[in-house]
Amino acid sequence: MRALTPKGAATRQRIVEGAAKLIRDHGPANVGLDDIRAATATSKSQLFHYFPDGKADMLLAVAAHEAELVLDEQQPYLGDLTSWAQWEAWRDRVIARYAAQRRRCPLSALTAQLGLADPAVEGIITGMYSRWQAQIAAGVRAVRPDADAERVATQLIGAITGGATMLVATDDIRYLEIGLTEAIENLRRGAPGAGSSLR
Amino acid sequence: MRALTPKGAATRQRIVEGAAKLIRDHGPANVGLDDIRAATATSKSQLFHYFPDGKADMLLAVAAHEAELVLDEQQPYLGDLTSWAQWEAWRDRVIARYAAQRRRCPLSALTAQLGLADPAVEGIITGMYSRWQAQIAAGVRAVRPDADAERVATQLIGAITGGATMLVATDDIRYLEIGLTEAIENLRRGAPGAGSSLR
DNA sequence: GGCAGTTTGGACCGCACAGTCCAATCCATG
DNA sequence: CATGGATTGGACTGTGCGGTCCAAACTGCC
The missing domain is CATH 1.10.10 (Arc Repressor Mutant, subunit A)
Incomplete structure (x- = not known):
């Protein structure tokens, strides 16, 4: 080897x-x-x-491969969220991708099988999410410099993950559609996090 | 039997x-x-x-048992989301529950093991989510009669599920905290869904 | 107290499937 | 063309564990 x-x-x-x-x-x-x-x-x-x-x-190795794919399939939009049009295109791409995949989420199945206890598995997953989140946060800064970019990115990742999990569980894409759409719309409307009234 | x-x-x-x-x-x-x-x-x-x-x-049978627990542990708040104070209490309960559980989510592990293909498994899961969502929607109607209650409930379920999934994946509770807090705050601020500008 | 049904004990079976081993073959390099 | 390492083939092994079976021991009922 x-x-x-x-x-x-x-x-x-x-x-x-x-x-x-x-x-x-x-x-x-x-x-x-x-x-x-x-x-x-x-x-x-x-x-x-x-x-x-x-x-x-x-x-x-398969899990690492699949994790790569998850991010790759969101390009070129994910890496260039500099306009609302790009955000929309990204959203549509994400939704279309999961709609096509439906219940078959290889990554969640794989990690469930391997167990998150294994540090190597955890590394793959957290690495993927942190790269994902970094690119989203960069996009937030581009369109909403006044927002708390990390907080918004965290929220978006959560919405997508939740939508994907619900898709696997119920075979219903609406959780992803609604969650992602609302989160982006929320960002568009104001600047959550920074000037928000909460905690 | x-x-x-x-x-x-x-x-x-x-x-x-x-x-x-x-x-x-x-x-x-x-x-x-x-x-x-x-x-x-x-x-x-x-x-x-x-x-x-x-x-x-x-x-x-174990999965059905665990699904019951998920809802039970949110009571009495989940069944009585009639004031913002109750909403806050509910949110805190949910977060505390998952924070205590950390990565050990028996239900997701169980369903991953059994496979969602099995209609019996799917029934348990969808049943749980639909009861969950119904109670949230009722709460939305109580505090925001002008909102699209089903849409908001869907969004909230998605946020919680996403937070829980990310908690399992990364051992980080912030996804749940932020996602749930933002979604409730979003509801509090306006009436998403009904008069929203999106699709 | 005897009968039918339920409940319990635990030995036994079968096999799917990860993992081992060694010999055969390819290939680069001098 | 010789040599050593990478690559490949495929038979074989070991066993963990889900599942089967039958006999024994309770329990209620007439």
């Missing part, structure tokens, strides 16, 4: 992506190493060659 | 509560039937006597 030829790297990548697809479709609990082996045209020894610590190691 | 003497009912209850505690502490994936057996002073045959469909059946 320390020395890794191009061929090896390709195989490893193939495993991660194949496993990711399988897990997205069937859930991590219903995917065994043999399924992954079959789907990626690999052998048992390859799996353990590239992921010496076994399945948990592999799922970790 | 159709005929169930008082003694039998007590045993069944003991199993559910014992399993619930175990699962709260260790997560459903780390709790086997033997653990439950040991913790509840029962035998294998009792487990299958009271839950003929096996472990899934049992976890379902």
